[in-house]
Amino acid sequence: EEGRERETVKVVDFGIAKLRDPAGGGTLTQKGFQPGTVYYMSPEQCRGDDLDARSDVYSLGALCYELLAGTPPFVGETRTGVISKHLFDPPPPFPAEVPVAPALSAVVMRALAKDPAGRPADAGALGRELQAAEREDQEARASRAEEQRRQAEAEQQRLAQVEAEKQRLAEEAREREAEALRHAAEQQQRREAEAQRERQEEAAATRLKQEEADRRRREAEAEERRQRDSSAPPAIETLSVPHTPATPPDGSRKSAFDETVVPPERNRQGKLMIALIILFVVGAIAVAVALLKQGPPEPSAGGSETASGKQTGVPAAPTTGQQTTSPQTPPSGMVHVPGGEFTMGVNGSDGGDEYERPAHRVTLKPFFIDTYEVTNEEYEKFIRETDNLPPPTWTNKTYPAGTARKPVTNVGWDEARAYAAWAGKRLPTEEEWEFAARGTDGRRYPWGNVWQTGMANAGGATSGIAEVGTYKGTSPFGTFDMAGNVWEWTDSALKAYPGGQLPEKPASNAKVLRGGSYKSNQAQATATYRFGWRASGENSYAETGFRCARDINDSPK
Numbered sequence: 001e002e003g004r005e006r007e008t009v010k011v012v013d014f015g016i017a018k019l020r021d022p023a024g025g026g027t028l029t030q031k032g033f034q035p036g037t038v039y040y041m042s043p044e045q046c047r048g049d050d051l052d053a054r055s056d057v058y059s060l061g062a063l064c065y066e067l068l069a070g071t072p073p074f075v076g077e078t079r080t081g082v083i084s085k086h087l088f089d090p091p092p093p094f095p096a097e098v099p100v101a102p103a104l105s106a107v108v109m110r111a112l113a114k115d116p117a118g119r120p121a122d123a124g125a126l127g128r129e130l131q132a133a134e135r136e137d138q139e140a141r142a143s144r145a146e147e148q149r150r151q152a153e154a155e156q157q158r159l160a161q162v163e164a165e166k167q168r169l170a171e172e173a174r175e176r177e178a179e180a181l182r183h184a185a186e187q188q189q190r191r192e193a194e195a196q197r198e199r200q201e202e203a204a205a206t207r208l209k210q211e212e213a214d215r216r217r218r219e220a221e222a223e224e225r226r227q228r229d230s231s232a233p234p235a236i237e238t239l240s241v242p243h244t245p246a247t248p249p250d251g252s253r254k255s256a257f258d259e260t261v262v263p264p265e266r267n268r269q270g271k272l273m274i275a276l277i278i279l280f281v282v283g284a285i286a287v288a289v290a291l292l293k294q295g296p297p298e299p300s301a302g303g304s305e306t307a308s309g310k311q312t313g314v315p316a317a318p319t320t321g322q323q324t325t326s327p328q329t330p331p332s333g334m335v336h337v338p339g340g341e342f343t344m345g346v347n348g349s350d351g352g353d354e355y356e357r358p359a360h361r362v363t364l365k366p367f368f369i370d371t372y373e374v375t376n377e378e379y380e381k382f383i384r385e386t387d388n389l390p391p392p393t394w395t396n397k398t399y400p401a402g403t404a405r406k407p408v409t410n411v412g413w414d415e416a417r418a419y420a421a422w423a424g425k426r427l428p429t430e431e432e433w434e435f436a437a438r439g440t441d442g443r444r445y446p447w448g449n450v451w452q453t454g455m456a457n458a459g460g461a462t463s464g465i466a467e468v469g470t471y472k473g474t475s476p477f478g479t480f481d482m483a484g485n486v487w488e489w490t491d492s493a494l495k496a497y498p499g500g501q502l503p504e505k506p507a508s509n510a511k512v513l514r515g516g517s518y519k520s521n522q523a524q525a526t527a528t529y530r531f532g533w534r535a536s537g538e539n540s541y542a543e544t545g546f547r548c549a550r551d552i553n554d555s556p557k
Contacts, residue, residue: 061111
């Protein structure tokens, strides 16, 4: 500015400065004082020793310390106190609230070493160390940033998993609620059906009582008429012959007599005819009452009756419904599977898994097998005639309403065998089951080698069990539902095929299930797919049912 003396700023060596005389304001160095700014003076400068570049390194280190910490490394109330700290005290560490990188802190502390030999050789060496410290700090920051990024990603994944778990639990809760509502609706339907059945049974019982009362009343009336008729005297008139005088009357009287009197012989014949008619009617009534009391005649075990009611010694010929069944003719509800040799299982090139391999030849005797899976209404008869427990989904030994023709489920292997024995049958072996499902041509599905929509209750066809026979994908022998709907028990234990090996050891009581269920995919609904399930002790058999087989020489129940 105009009117003011121009001032010049000069940069001098670190720690080298002229001391202003406080008294006279002169610029001469005072005697007994070490020149330099006391906060940045090296120990050797404080002692008045010869100086080199390492003294400047110390001063630069003190300046760096102040730039980083906001205060010089050594402070005091007097100049002498500060110099004493430069000479004897180690440099203090950076305050905890000052974030200084470890590498940078190490360089600054090395620059503030008391011994010049412990410092960088010159300012250039110090600069290189500072640059190296900066690179190390950058790498450390980058590493910390990467670690923070990984931690953030891990936290995001954890939060996503937590959210997914929340959604899963919420979905399960919704499913449980829907299942509870469905179960409650089924229970209500079952109660209504039970009440309807009770009302029908009560009405039927009332009707039977009324019919029985009417029958007894009619019998009593008939008996009363019979007794009344049997106690009445026969209505026969007494025949009387009029006396004829030996001497006829006179002519006038004779003429009148001849006109009014019937001849004795003609009068007697008319009265006899009337008496015979009355006797015939009374006898017919008595015979009819006696027949009503005796009831219909019982048939003879050794012969037949002729049209006249007499028995003959020749037995009656059997009717059409009583004809003896041929040994090859299947019983009702079963089909005949002829014996023969077929290929069981598949090879690796044909698909399948370890449980279905390898393909091998099997020879079977002829047998019968059920056309359909055992239904709820068939199983109910077994439950009511035995001491066996019903499936857990039944109420009072009765299946849910509307499921009579659906296959029975929630049945263990032991229960299935018990039913088969009660019915005079048995469970099929898995060899018999596969042969009945695929025949001798080695087809993949019961109807052929290609999956066809609508042939089986599997592969996403429906969301529940269907009535037996709903789907028309029959096997070569005419059996239904051997693909999908419900799994079917066989009599065979789960083990590897000859020359094969299972991927894991099965449970000791594992039995083979075949056919898949409505939840199965196309690969599980093949005629060769096999699945092991414990005969008892599983949490659920909700999709498991069965069908029966029978040896041809066995007699039906």
